[in-house]
Amino acid sequence: MTLLPVADAQARVLALAAPVPPCEVPLADALGRYAAAPVVARRTQPARDLSAMDGYALRFADLPGPWRVIGESAAGRPHDGAVGAGEAVRIFTGAAMPPGTDTVLVQEEARRDGATLHLDGEGPPHRARNVRVRGLDFAQGDVLVPAGERFTAARLAVAATAGVDRVAVARPVRVAIAATGDELAEPGAAGPDDLPESNRLLLRALLAETGAAIVDLGILPDRMDALTAAFAGVEADVLVTTGGASVGDHDLVRPALEAAGVALDFWRIALRPGKPMLAGRRAVRPGGGMTVVGLPGNPVSAFVTALLFVRPLVAHLSGARDPFLHTATALLGEDLPANGPRTDYLRGAVIDGRVRVAAIQDSSMLMTLARSTCLVVRAPHAPAARAGDSAEILMIA
Numbered sequence: 001m002t003l004l005p006v007a008d009a010q011a012r013v014l015a016l017a018a019p020v021p022p023c024e025v026p027l028a029d030a031l032g033r034y035a036a037a038p039v040v041a042r043r044t045q046p047a048r049d050l051s052a053m054d055g056y057a058l059r060f061a062d063l064p065g066p067w068r069v070i071g072e073s074a075a076g077r078p079h080d081g082a083v084g085a086g087e088a089v090r091i092f093t094g095a096a097m098p099p100g101t102d103t104v105l106v107q108e109e110a111r112r113d114g115a116t117l118h119l120d121g122e123g124p125p126h127r128a129r130n131v132r133v134r135g136l137d138f139a140q141g142d143v144l145v146p147a148g149e150r151f152t153a154a155r156l157a158v159a160a161t162a163g164v165d166r167v168a169v170a171r172p173v174r175v176a177i178a179a180t181g182d183e184l185a186e187p188g189a190a191g192p193d194d195l196p197e198s199n200r201l202l203l204r205a206l207l208a209e210t211g212a213a214i215v216d217l218g219i220l221p222d223r224m225d226a227l228t229a230a231f232a233g234v235e236a237d238v239l240v241t242t243g244g245a246s247v248g249d250h251d252l253v254r255p256a257l258e259a260a261g262v263a264l265d266f267w268r269i270a271l272r273p274g275k276p277m278l279a280g281r282r283a284v285r286p287g288g289g290m291t292v293v294g295l296p297g298n299p300v301s302a303f304v305t306a307l308l309f310v311r312p313l314v315a316h317l318s319g320a321r322d323p324f325l326h327t328a329t330a331l332l333g334e335d336l337p338a339n340g341p342r343t344d345y346l347r348g349a350v351i352d353g354r355v356r357v358a359a360i361q362d363s364s365m366l367m368t369l370a371r372s373t374c375l376v377v378r379a380p381h382a383p384a385a386r387a388g389d390s391a392e393i394l395m396i397a
Contacts, residue, residue: 003270005380006308006343009279010324012265013309016281017291019319020237023171027159030151032209033169034319039145039155042163045137048078049097053130056110056117057101058088060127067117073098088117097131104130138162148321170319173210175310176236177203178217180227180244180253181297186219198366199242199295199302206306210314227256231282236290237317240310243297245276253294254278262292270342270380273301273363277309291317298363304345304375307396327377327392330355336378336385344378345394347371355391373397 004012022036051057051073058067067088073079075094083089083100091097091104109121137158138144144162145155151167159167177200185194187201197219204214220230222244231239244253245267254267257280264280271277278294293310295302307325315323333354336346347368348357357376358368377392385391 003268003275003342004266005270009266009269009271009277010309010312013279013291013293013313014316014323016265016279017237017289017313017317020170020173020317022168022319024166024168027156027165027167030167030169031153031156032151033211034150034315034321035145035147036168036170036319038143038147039159039162039164039167041138041140041142041144044135044139045161046132046134049134050132051091051093051095051097051104051130052132053104053106054092055104055106055130056088057083057091057097057104058117059083059085059101060103060125062086063103063125064119065117066119069112069115069117071098102128102131106130146321148319150320170317172213173238173314173317174215174236175207175212175238175240175314176215176217176234178220178230178239178241179297180220180222180241182222184219184243198299199297202299202303203240203242203306203310206303206311207314210311210318212314212318222252224252224256224259227252228259231257231260231262231292234290238310238313239282239290239292240306241292241294242302243295245278245294245296257282257292257294267294271305271308272340272342272344273298273361274305274308274345275342276301277305279309296363299366300347300363300369303369307375307394308345325394327394329390330374330393332376332385332387332389332391333357334387336376336391338384339378339380339382341380343380346376346378348376348393349373350393354387355393 070087071079072090073095074092078096079089079098083098089098103125105125111118111120144158179197179200183195184197187196190196215236220227241253244251262280262282267278268275269277276296280292281289283289295305312323331354333356346357348355349372374393374395
């Protein structure tokens with residue numbers, strides 16, 4: 001059986017569902033969500049020419065002075081009136097430039113003798129020196145956040161400065177999460193033959209910054225009837241399962257999903273770790289549906305597949321224009337052997353500017369993952385690499 005390449009699988013997962021409907025929220029509630037419509041400036045910033053320094057506002061044509069100081073301009077308290085020939089106004093950072101002025105002489109280059117101001121620097125300032133001209137940052141009508149871009153702290157701040165108080169975003173994507181396996185127990189309640197369940201917490205953490213609304217289905221037993229009933233009863237935009245997706249006698253997730261009405265799109269991909277991943281879709285109401293992603297149970301496999309498929313899927317449903325994480329490049333700190341037929345994501349860490357790959361890459365080893373800051377991406381059939389070669393990496397910490 002030919003395994004589906006990772007990029008093809010990613011495209012097919014996103015094709016299973018369209019973005020959810022938008023809603024309007026206060027700007028303060030938009031962090032981490034994606035703009036459903038362009039955010040347009042309602043005002044120009046700055047609205048007037050402002051001083052960028054403490055000093056004196058004057059006319060460049062009057063250099064080299066002297067000037068008569070006729071008033072003061074502070075932020076929020078502009079000077080009342082125009083400035084004529086041979087006149088200057090004491091000004092502070094962020095204050096409006098008085099009409100008639102075009103240059104700020106910084107206070108370190110000025111000398112006051114009562115109301116008389118003298119140039120006292122190494123040389124005269126340039127025209128418009130130390131002035132933030134009107135519209136330097138943006139102008140009314142400018143698009144500040146394009147549709148599909150994520151609201152970061154800086155984008156929230158620029159929208160607020162532009163006079164925007166409410167924005168359109170997708171409603172939170174409802175993501176149901178289920179762990180499967182008779183060997184699993186809740187952390188703190190596991191006996192000697194149990195395995196503390198960690199994948200639900202891992203998934204919740206990976207999706208935290210997407211603003212998804214999580215529905216925790218808990219730990220489901222390895223019974224066909226229980227799995228089918230649980231999957232059939234889910235009402236969500238996305239169902240994510242972990243475990244039970246392989247070919248063992250107790251791997252019942254795939255047939256249970258099909259029995260619950262899920263039409264599988266694919267099963268198994270050319271990925272290490274994460275080969276047994278599956279994806280499909282189930283109709284849950286007229287005009288709607290639920291995308292299903294079945295992840296392997298090994299925690300590192302679950303992490304890698306969630307990073308490559310689940311988080312981009314939720315971002316896509318949330319309206320992201322570019323939902324995938326982007327790779328960077330770094331130099332290898334050691335030799336790597338030739339790769340096999342699957343795309344390999346090796347756990348490693350960037351230390352002193354070089355990527356050090358963990359010696360053991362077993363997909364059950366969470367401590368190795370916890371110590372890693374990146375995944376080294378090895379293409380199928382990649383030739384052996386030497387220390388100092390450039391490598392493609394995906395930063396994870």
